[in-house]
Amino acid sequence: MIDLHLTKPLQTAHGPTLLDVRLSVTAGELVAVYGASGAGKTTLLRLLAGLSRPASGHLRVGNEVWYDQQSGIWLPPQRRSIGFVFQDYALFPNMTVRQNLEFALPDASGKALVDELLELMDLGELARQRPQQLSGGQQQRVALARALARQPRLLLLDEPLAALDVPTRLRLQQALAAAHQRFQLTTLLVSHDYAEITRLATRAVELDGGRVVRDGLPSAVLPGTDTAPNFQLTGTVVAAEPSATGQTLQVRVGEEVVTVAVSAATPYQVGDTLVLTGSVQRER
Ligand SMILES: Nc1ncnc2c1ncn2[C@@H]1O[C@H](COP(=O)(O)OP(=O)(O)OP(=O)(O)O)[C@@H](O)[C@H]1O
Numbered sequence: 084m085i086d087l088h089l090t091k092p093l094q095t096a097h098g099p100t101l102l103d104v105r106l107s108v109t110a111g112e113l114v115a116v117y118g119a120s121g122a123g124k125t126t127l128l129r130l131l132a133g134l135s136r137p138a139s140g141h142l143r144v145g146n147e148v149w150y151d152q153q154s155g156i157w158l159p160p161q162r163r164s165i166g167f168v169f170q171d172y173a174l175f176p177n178m179t180v181r182q183n184l185e186f187a188l189p190d191a192s193g194k195a196l197v198d199e200l201l202e203l204m205d206l207g208e209l210a211r212q213r214p215q216q217l218s219g220g221q222q223q224r225v226a227l228a229r230a231l232a233r234q235p236r237l238l239l240l241d242e243p244l245a246a247l248d249v250p251t252r253l254r255l256q257q258a259l260a261a262a263h264q265r266f267q268l269t270t271l272l273v274s275h276d277y278a279e280i281t282r283l284a285t286r287a288v289e290l291d292g293g294r295v296v297r298d299g300l301p302s303a304v305l306p307g308t309d310t311a312p313n314f315q316l317t318g319t320v321v322a323a324e325p326s327a328t329g330q331t332l333q334v335r336v337g338e339e340v341v342t343v344a345v346s347a348a349t350p351y352q353v354g355d356t357l358v359l360t361g362s363v364q365r366e367r
Pocket residue numbers: 092093094095096118119120121122123124125126127135
């Protein structure tokens with residue numbers, strides 16, 4: 084069980100705001116964290132990993148206290164049992180795939196684990212290669228295997244598949260699901276991809292303006308889950324009016340200006356770049 088309440092002042096493009104997150108995660112859950120750019124998703128993962136210090140609160144993992152403001156406890160990253168995978172693979176370039184994994188082992192008794200991970204991640208043939216000889220998808224499989232070699236209590240994944248093409252991403256989603264089950268992990272996965280979240284996560288938590296605004300089954304909380312988003316457009320806000328439910332925006336997308344109704348904790352402003360996602364279907 085992970086129980087946390089963490090706060091951290093953030094400097095955002097819209098001014099200062101406070102990240103203030105309370106969460107309770109049961110061992111074995113795979114929790115997807117989603118939300119608009121700048122909502123605080125990466126910051127939350129960094130606070131959990133000990134890469135950034137909270138301003139207040141607590142973080143308990145099982146019966147260990149990783150942070151407690153009142154008693155002045157703050158464990159540095161190397162004393163926390165975590166695996167962390169980012170979008171960029173951050174492998175050791177001068178080591179082979181096998182050496183990258185072996186380096187992450189908590190002790191020398193884990194050679195059998197390295198073999199198992201190489202097989203689970205379909206890396207057996209590549210064990211002697213160096214990272215620069217591998218494709219992006221292969222490197223990310225190595226990064227995932229390396230995070231698992233640490234046998235972490237908590238696996239933190241920050242958009243690990245976002246840079247990969249769709250077929251590679253689907254293969255890695257399967258590998259991730261297999262690893263989560265095999266090692267009975269507790270995982271937090273930051274993702275913008277609703278289809279990915281629906282496929283992998285047991286729970287989805289939306290952050291907005293540094294706070295949890297939705298929390299539940301992916302099918303219950305994700306918008307339009309029955310028609311997963313399959314297109315995205317990027318546009319610029321050219322006008323913004325307050326409305327009863329939030330704001331009405333005029334967004335320029337290419338040559339066109341479209342009207343969009345939104346609600347967000349931090350209002351959008353003229354000049355903001357937005358990503359509009361949704362689903363396209365043939366009219367019945
Ligand atoms: N150490 C810090 N101190 C203060 N503010 C920060 C710090 N790190 C990030 N921020 C700000 O906090 C906001 C949230 O950043 P964060 O990277 O957590 O967002 P995110 O939800 O992961 O966004 P994205 O989806 O774009 O990666 C941003 O506006 C960022 O500039």
